[in-house]
Amino acid sequence: MEENQEKELIRQFEDPRTCRKAFEVVVNSFSEQLYWQIRRMVLSHEDANDLLQNTFIKAWTNLGSFRGEARISTWLYRIAVNECITFLNKQKQMAGITLDDVDGSLLRSLEAPEEFSGDDLQKKLQQAILQLPDKQRLVFNMKYYQEMKYEEISDVLGTSVGALKASYHYAVKKIEDFFASND
Amino acid sequence: MEKENDILKIAGKQNSFKVPEGYFENLTSTVMERLEDPVEQEAPVVSMWMRIRPYVYLAAMFIGITCMIRVYTGLTSGVDKTNSIVEQATDEYLLSSVDTYTLYEYLESEESSK
Numbered sequence: 001m002e003e004n005q006e007k008e009l010i011r012q013f014e015d016p017r018t019c020r021k022a023f024e025v026v027v028n029s030f031s032e033q034l035y036w037q038i039r040r041m042v043l044s045h046e047d048a049n050d051l052l053q054n055t056f057i058k059a060w061t062n063l064g065s066f067r068g069e070a071r072i073s074t075w076l077y078r079i080a081v082n083e084c085i086t087f088l089n090k091q092k093q094m095a096g097i098t099l100d101d102v103d104g105s106l107l108r109s110l111e112a113p114e115e116f117s118g119d120d121l122q123k124k125l126q127q128a129i130l131q132l133p134d135k136q137r138l139v140f141n142m143k144y145y146q147e148m149k150y151e152e153i154s155d156v157l158g159t160s161v162g163a164l165k166a167s168y169h170y171a172v173k174k175i176e177d178f179f180a181s182n183d
Numbered sequence: 184m185e186k187e188n189d190i191l192k193i194a195g196k197q198n199s200f201k202v203p204e205g206y207f208e209n210l211t212s213t214v215m216e217r218l219e220d221p222v223e224q225e226a227p228v229v230s231m232w233m234r235i236r237p238y239v240y241l242a243a244m245f246i247g248i249t250c251m252i253r254v255y256t257g258l259t260s261g262v263d264k265t266n267s268i269v270e271q272a273t274d275e276y277l278l279s280s281v282d283t284y285t286l287y288e289y290l291e292s293e294e295s296s297k
Contacts, residue, residue, distance in 0.1 A: 035210070045200070
């Protein structure tokens, strides 16, 4: 989204008569990329859809406090990332109570034909990504699949560019090791 | 990056996740339907008491401080008054206990010492 268009949307957010229409433009522009970022974290479509809706509801509820200090995409990504981390932490807490395996339950999504159509190699790559810590997984997905710049990821996660480069480097190394040990 | 190229060689970046048919076409309208209109949201009712409460508390605080200052200064001036009464009484008692001759003698010795 161009800077001028963003400024215009932020101006429209402040007017109750135009804010809904402006927000609709935002939803239309960012829903798909946000969905894929969330989906790659939670794997299941149903969970990704719920988290995406929650992201936009939270953004809408807090629209009054958004003053354009960050880009709209950065602001939405931050909310989406928080939603994902909260969701995954809740799952881990639940797994602690029920003695279930979180990674195992996430992996089951890859087995369902209505959720995943990739071949064995694709499935293996997703398994390799899944063994990464959540934040490293976020960094890897943003850089590798979303092709975001380190500066953009830094704005979203509040981590330095140097630390992000290191995190991505370790993630790639772990994925390679996973492939090497599962050949 | 060489390692990234290795991964690209192995699996590539293709998206193998599936979504229900027409999901993205209807996504914006589905999201927008779930959002409440902020214009329709009623502003929270603020009662008259809630509005004036801070000023009442502030006024009460000033009155309290003023009363405390008054009580304190009143007590202090009372002590001063008592002290002056006691000093006056002491002087009168000492003068009454000294006769005129002794007093005259004392004044004369004071004069000669100068």
